[in-house]
Structure formats: C-alpha cells, structure tokens
Amino acid sequence: MKATKTRAVRIRAVRTPGGLSLRFDVRAFGVVVALLLAAFAASVVLVGTGDFPIGAGDVVRTLAGDGDAGQKFIVNELRLPRALVGLLVGAALGLGGALFQSISRNPLGSPDVLGLGQGATAGALAVIVLFSGNAGAVALGALVGGLGTGLAIYVLAWKRGVHGYRLVLVGIGISAIVTAVNGYLITKADLVDAARAVVWMTGSLNGRDWEQVWPLLGLSVVLVPLVLGHARGLRMIEMGDDVSYALGVRVERVRLLLMVAAVLLTASATAAAGPVSFVALTAPQLARRLSRSPGPNLVPSLCMGATLLVVADWVSQRAFGADQLPVGVVTGVLGGVYLLWLLVTERKAGRI
C-alpha cells in the first residue's frame, strides 16, 4: 500500500496493488479526528458532571469496567445514556442537516427551516394534548409528525425533481402552518398537559436513558452506511442535475433515498430529545468551514453535530446547574455565535 500525493496537496489517494483505491481529503480527515476526540473528551467531562462530580480519570476507568459500585451506577445507568443520546441526536441532526443543505444547495434548506422540527413537535403535542399518551407514545407521535411533514414537503415541492428554492419556500410555508397548529394545540390543552408540552418543546436531554439510546443507535447503524454509500453521487448532484445525469448518477433515485434518510434521522432525533434548535443548520456550516472542502462534508457534519450537542449540554449543566437550562437554548446561542464569528472573520479575509 502506498500513499500518493496528487496535484492538490490536500487530497491523497491510498492504493493497493489489487487496484483498489480510496481518496481522502487530508484536512477533512484531520477535522474528523479532532472532532471525534473533542466529542469523546466532552462526553467524559459531561458524564463526570452533576450533583456527584466524578473525575475524568474515574469516568474512563468506570467506562472500561473498573470503578466502585456507586460510580458504576451513576455512570452506566444515569449519565452515560444521556451522553450517548446527546451524541446520537447531535450526529443525526448534523448528518440530516448536511444532507438537506446539499440537496437544496442552500444553507437555509436545513430541517429547522423546513419545518421538520415543528412537524415532529406537532406529532408529539397531538399525542400529549389529545391522548395524554406516555413518553413512548409521544416519541412515536414525534416520529410520525416528522415523517408526515417530510412527505408533505416532498410531494408539494416535487416537480420533475426537487429544486433548491422550491424546497426551501415550500418548507417555510409548511413550517408556518405547523407552527400555527402547535399554537392551537397548546391553547386547547389543560394545564397539566400544556406544562408537559412546553417542557417537551424546549428540547432537552434531561432524564434520557437507554430506552432512547437503542432505537437511535439501531437507526444510525442502518442509515449512516447507506447515506455514506451514496455520498459520491450527492457530490455530483451539487453540480446540477444535468451534469450529474451526464456523469451517470441516477439523480432522482439518489436524492429521494437521501431525503428519506435525512427525514428519518431528523425525526428520530427530535423524537428522542425534542426539537433541539440550530444544530442541523449550524453543524454542516461549521464543518465545511473547518474542513475547507467542497462537497456535502457528511462525516465532518455528523461529528460536528455530535460534538456541538454534547458540549452544549455540558455548558448548560455547568453554567446553570443540572437540569436547569434545556440544551436546545445553548446550542442556539453557542452555534449561532460561532457561526456569526466565522462569517465575520471570513468576510474580513475577503471570502464569503
């Protein structure tokens, strides 16, 4: 196996004598490694944070199987699932956002703006307000709401292929309708249900346990390889439908498959943690600016989403005490400020 340097210094190809070749972007690869390390570090610190603080060393030791019984209980039963849900939700939102932004060729074409989050919220609210369902039913309602919204957007935006602006505009329209429905559902609710609905709507990781981890993990194990397998086609679609058709990409098929995957990822993340705002919009933009690589940047976005969410959860616990501030508030502030800072500095450097 040898590594060859191609014209552009940053793209390398690894080739085997058998004729296999893989190409990767050195910088994007570095960004992914750095983000994974950051996500791991943040998760360890997050697991150690709470009413009974545990040192990072003890956390790692307990995760590896050592540690005393008390620490084992706190880490494995209480805090690890929460951190895992955070990682998975962040990863799903980051990947779903990157897919949507790439398909619509527009940073605004992310699930937050298209109303998928609101759609999932409507599903959850309907279950809470109309049926007073339990947590499982609420999650299912959110999933159904998200999928239904995704389907509605696709059907309404479909006209010989989904096009960027059309998708964004239809999404904004749907988002407005669903938001109105959500408002109506809350005003209809009695006091107990309304309180429960508002708590759900703020989007938080409080009280998440293994019950939320497994479905998310299962879905990710299926969807992530499927999505990454079509990433090369998606890179081509960014150059326009005609060019990618000419290159032999089955454009409609790839796009439909990836949109379904993105809707599933977003809806299930929302079902698990409530509508955590801004991650799907910010993570791909941040990832792209760090990797400085053209294309959908799927893996960097996934890692960025996971890191962003766990760091945000830690910040919210650290700054405001456990279970005080929902993580969605912090992701909005952190991600938004960082994105603005990046845009301002890039503006100064002459790039957009």
Place this chain on the structure above:
Amino acid sequence: MSDAAPERKVQDKNDKRSTVNRLSAESVTLAYDQRVIAEQLSVEIPDNSFTVIVGPNACGKSTLLRALSRMLKPSQGRVLLDGQVIQSMPAKKVARTLGLLPQSSIAPEGITVGDLVGRGRYPHQGLLRQWSTEDERVVQESMESTGVAELADRYVDELSGGQRQRVWIAMALAQQTPLLLLDEPTTFLDIQHQIDVLDLCAELHEEQGRTLVAVLHDLNHAARYATHLIALRGGEVIAEGAPGEIVTAGLVEEVFGLRCQVISDPETGTPLVVPAARKARAVGVAAATEGS
C-alpha cells in the same frame, strides 16, 4: 437525398448494427409536459463527425440534444446508442460512452479546477475504486489539452468566463467518452473566447477522433467548424449535410426567415452568411407581399 433513401432501406433490412451510426434518434416525439416541441423527428449523428445543430430560437435544438443525451425521454420513438435504447442502458455505462456539457452547471463553492475536472471520472469509479493512477493521468491530460493545467489549484469561482468554460470542457473530457455533446458551449463568451472554445472542439474532433455534437447559435461559426450540419425549424429537420453543400441563401431564408447572401469565407472557403442590408430586405418584403 433521393437516391440515398432506397440504399438506406436495404441496409436496414440486412444488418442494423454495422451500418447504423452509434447515436441516432428514431422518429421521436419530444415534449415537455403537454407542450410538444418536435414530432416524428429522426436524426443520425455520423460517427467521427463534428455535427452542429442550428436553427432559430425555440426550434428544438437544445431539446433534441437533451433527448440524444437521455436527459429527456421521448414520449414516442426512441434514441439509440450503439443499437440499444438509451433509457434501458445502465446509467454509468451510458456515461462512459456519451458525455454532455449542459448549459446550466454549478461549480460547488470553494472547489478547485483540478477537483472539478476530477469529478468527470465518476462513471469510471466505484466505492472501492475512488482515485486510480489512471484517473490521475486522464485528469492531467484533460487539463493539458484544454490549457487549464496551470490553473489546477485555483478556485473555479476566481476564473474568467472563458477559462471556466474550458474547465467544464476538461471535466467532460475526463469522462473519456467517444461521443461528446455540447449545449451552446459559446454562450456568454466574448468573440475571442468563442473562437477559442470552437478551436478546442475542432482539435478534439480532429486529433482525438471524438464524435462531437454541438448546438450553436452563430450560423457562421457552425458553417466554419462543423463537418456535418443539421438545420432545424419548428422541430423538423430542414436540411442536413456538409455545410459547403447545404448552406445556401435559400436555406437560410427558409430556416431563419432572413434574406442574405452566402459568400465564400475568405479564410477557410466555407460558406459565410452575410445578411442583406436593411433597405434591401425591406424591398424584398414589399416584393414578396405584392407577389402573394
């Protein structure tokens, strides 16, 4: 034309594959939704030709090119590539035989020239064969033959219109297809870059033996560069053949509704269309109205 027709029939009966050109449209009806652009249109692209399709606006030139490149599925009839219905062939297989440079293409944000040209290798790649030495060689060659090799590390959005068009052509070349279709490759370019791009096309045709099909607006460019010309009007082929044989004042008037003189191009000897002066045209129109 009249004596070629019976010969064609005999050939059809004997063996379709060996006599028919690689790319052809057989009595296709082309329509967008309910709007019919062409009916029962048949076109053969002669192998190893530089075919140029000309005609007035909205005559169906680009639509025909879209059908030939399977972007548009004919509502009737069929487009054949190497004897097979093009829609029934695997997408990547078509993409290794027939390339298209469309009018609308988007350079992804922050992409370098080398990276963009490299994307033309997509139909030759797979999940486990992402970037072979062959890919690298072909990309380098494509950039050299289009004169953009020294721009390899520049960002595409920094380039001028002419350079950018060369880069897109390089991408289509990297696809290494024996057939290459170009939809108005000179639009939005100034005269120097128009000639530049057409020279490049002629080079690709003559030196690399590719079959080129281009839609062009400028009849004089078409007459100078094409080896085979197809004149369309209202979705019908009015004439086809070598420019020297078919471009006459009568044809230009029939296809474009323009009175003109056709003289010999002092540079190349190909037909050169010189529109009649405004006054002469006015007299002509008056005469024509009187006559009817």
